[in-house]
Amino acid sequence: MIQGLFSHILVALSGSDASIHAAKYAIIMAKLYHSRLSAVYVVDTATIKQLTLSRIFIQEESLEYEQSLEANGQRYLTFVEELARAKGVKIERELRKGAVYTEVLSVAEEKKVDLIVLGGWEKDRNSRDIISHAHREIMVSAKCSVLVVKEPSIDQLYKQL
Template sequence: MIKPLFQNLLVMVNGTEASINAVKYAVLMAKLYRSKVHAVYVVDTATIKQLTLNRIFIEEESREYEESLEQNGLRYLAYVDELGKAKGVKIETELRRGAIWSEIVASAEERHIDAILLGGSDHDSTDQKEINSSTFKSILLNARCSVLTVKERMIEQLYKLA
């Protein structure tokens, strides 16, 4: 018998509208395919460390920024949990620290993920596209599972109907 393609899904959450849309898409997939959904937010300590080493941040600023990112991450993950519960889907949430792409790939391997969902958007700012493209490219190159970029234009309506 063939193993279902989407038993375990991982969604990268970064607080953007695109990543929240990817969560909604994962919720729909979970309902359709009876998948398990994992949402991961990564506190980008790798970039913070680089900024500190290059003397762009001082040590105290680094700690404050990291704490701020952690609080944001916890808030986003709580919201993701609510989105799942609203549609009867349990979403396991996880906050990690490190380089975003490597933590996403590591989490996917640890959890035997079948597909990583990344939020994509045609109307992101230029800065966000540059950040995402580097992160997304690294995930694409290093992931051992399928990677889906979610660009569903009707996701809000589909989520409401589910």
């Protein structure tokens, strides 16, 4: 095994099943490579702001939606923290607000990560949705390697760890 290949891994959570699979994959990698692990969930306030400016949301709806996303983000971060703890992996968690790709890239640079782990696209999602756009921007602009997890048997691999 190559030591130091991935000294710090960042997994980006979106609340999708694919991002939970990515978190399990990152936990496995962190355990096998003895890497630091961080998780980030971004409340997409940039899109909320666009929806408000386009008058799709009124101000009160925007605030309620943002609070709902923030609560969801905390739940997902806690869930992933519990998954990591169950496998003896310590994880740093962070909730950010802003544009998804900007914040993920900022965390990656601030923490000097070697690898960003993203969930693959789900079958029922449009390839042009917001998450896909954020993934593309992260892959194009990241200064470190980016891994898109599409492992179909990740649950079994996680259980075996």
